[in-house]
Amino acid sequence: MKAAVLHKPGELVVEEVPQPTPGPNEVILKVEACGLCGTDLKLFEGHYTANCPVIIGHEMGGRIVEIGEEVKGLTVGDKVVVDPNESCGACDWCRSGYPTYCEDLAAYGVLRDGGFAEYCKVGAKGTYLMPEKLSVKAATFTEPVSCAVHAIDQAAPQLGQTAVIIGGGSMGQILLQLLRRAGAARVILLSRSQWKLDLGLQRGATDVINAQDQDPVAAVMDMTNGQGADLVIEAVGSIPTVEQGVGMLKKHGKLVIFGFSPEGAEARIVPFDILRRELTIIASWVNPYTFPRALQVLLTEQVEVESLISEELPLDNISEALQHMAEKPDGFMKALINP
Ligand SMILES: [Zn+2]
Ligand SMILES: [Zn+2]
Missing domain, CATH: 3.40.50.720 (NAD(P)-binding Rossmann-like Domain)
Incomplete structure (x- = not known):
């Protein structure tokens, strides 16, 4: 499959990588859209540390195409969004109510492979059904809105x-x-x-x-x-x-x-x-337990987001979107990548 791999700061390459297969509690998502955010630019510029080489992208929405044998409550074909900050649930921080300090945080698109790819492997516990009324475009804002809700x-x-x-x-x-x-x-x-x-x-x-x-x-x-x-x-x-x-x-x-x-x-x-x-x-550090509320905020239109998307580009043009992000020309707010 095609994916945007950050090999080191300054070196983002769209290349062929093996398609992921799910573990028992994981699902494979066919990524329909993934928002490009300021964090991606900071990873690219080396101002924030990624676990390179890694497929970046953490604001993804799409459809489940494969599920692990122990996954419950999700099926192939479901439209979903993913909380990229998946905590373990078992360390002292998680058990004390601070999942974003988790010792074993699976930050997709930073520490583990993320959504600027045709397919993405994610844990079922951080995967949320997309409400029927919500468009995929608006749903890709669940992660940024969940961070704003925490703020x-x-x-x-x-x-x-x-x-x-x-x-x-x-x-x-x-x-x-x-x-x-x-x-x-x-x-x-x-x-x-x-x-x-x-x-x-x-x-x-x-x-x-x-x-x-x-x-x-x-x-x-x-x-x-x-x-x-x-x-x-x-x-x-x-x-x-x-x-x-x-x-x-x-x-x-x-x-x-x-x-x-x-x-x-x-x-x-x-x-x-x-x-x-x-x-x-x-x-305000990321999104502890705010994903469900962010979905409600979007669903009930407490926030308008779709007009913040100023361009939609295929994966091959991701560098162009990053450049716009860095230069911030008038008219550019946010790019959506459609793998
Ligand atoms: Zn983001
Ligand atoms: Zn934990």
Whole structure:
């Protein structure tokens, strides 16, 4: 079968690999669509470590074509989505309610072969039936939405609060819709792209700041009578935006680190400032037990995602999609790969 294999950072090759066969508790998925996400770019650039050589891609949906002999509740022909972060269920972390800290996490598309391939082998326990009403396109967003649901849980917005989302990419656009749903009165979107800011306004952002021509911290202070924001979600994954996030918080405010900053990169914080303003700095790491809720969020259209897909490409053109992801030309939000 054809698959996109990351041999090492910077070297992604679409090549022929053996077709997988299922173990007793596994299924084989014929991948219909798999979203390309910022994480894939970070793996490609070497800012986040993959278990190379590995088939990348973790936002996949498709149809089951083969099942292992011990699989229950799934059959050949079922339309499914896959939680790429499959935990073991048996280690201390899993048994303590923290599956994403699992000692034996099977992160498809990072540590194990993922969805940028014609077929993908996945564990049955992380495989979810796709609701009939949901399109495959929308269903490929289950993983990103499940991560956003966890971020909203971590942010725990209260009715009437003012929130800032740093980053107008597809995650920022999803987060802003969910923050409004979850009760934030004001959601300020911050991006360097006017095009993304305009899109955010259509999706419910109450205010926007173009970070290209304004100082983000000063602009947020200006918009909030010098007080700052109750909540900031950093959805870029860069050091300057993390530092800005702390700077624009209101006293007693909370920063949620959601973007993947380069591994090992350090930010400057001032402990006395955090103490004096009683700030909370919290993180949101992937999607612990949020997959079922993400499916409901998509099914009931609490979030609109399909218009975030700006291009659909065959597997052979995956490098083109990665390049768009890196250059972020106006009009590009997210690519869907159709293996
Ligand atoms: Zn992703
Ligand atoms: Zn575990």
